[in-house]
Amino acid sequence: MSLTADRARAVIAAAETKAWEIGVPVVVAVLDAGVHLKAFARMDGAPLASIDIALKKARTSALFRAPSEAVWEYCKPGAPAPGLELTNGGLAPFGGGVPLEAGGELVGAVGVSGGAVAQDLEIAKAAAAAFHFEPERA
Template sequence: MITSLQADALIAAGQTRADALGIPVNIAVLDAGAHLKSFTRQDGAVLGSIDIAITKARTSVLFQIPSEAVWDYAKPGAPAPGLENSNGGLAVFPGGLPLFGADGALIGAVGVSGGAPSQDHDIARAAVAALIR
């Protein structure tokens, strides 16, 4: 289970990295059941990216892998083409990362949206690095 303290630490670290890059983003932290635990929309972050941040985190928590890795299963010719249309819609591009506790169990996921996909991924990695275990 991810705690509020852990979720807040992820949000703070993500905001710090986004500020360093000069990119206002939306950051969502979900628990292992894919329910919203914490969220922030930085000043100037695009409104349309709110849902994308949450969906990136949801994609990661549902499949327990980075959001962009789901594309390897969903793309044409892959084992499950069209998978991105399942579960109410998935985000199969960078910016969503699963979160694992000290025992290796899934505790949630973080999703970031508002910058380029590579920037969102960078910010998500910075958030995950701040996970208090």
């Protein structure tokens, strides 16, 4: 299964729905499995800094096939890979990047930025869940 424009749009809609619900404007970036931008939306009121951060969270997640914050376990002080966050053009090893998977295969990633890290993560998880669940309904 590949990441179609329709599915990418559904991921963004789910992110925006959750963001409205908790009252925080965010930037949402959706990448495909090849780490290329598929869809992007910046809600009114989201900080400009969040453009790069949402993109980097999604990149981090797609590049490592893991939630973005998992990468911190490898590069935090005392961990075995200091400076890992400087590779791949700069990573964002904190919450808000979540892989999009279908049938156990990576098909992309979503990155969210604009709120507190816990809020961004909650929104990104809601966005990724929309991706996972929709096929079952069909």
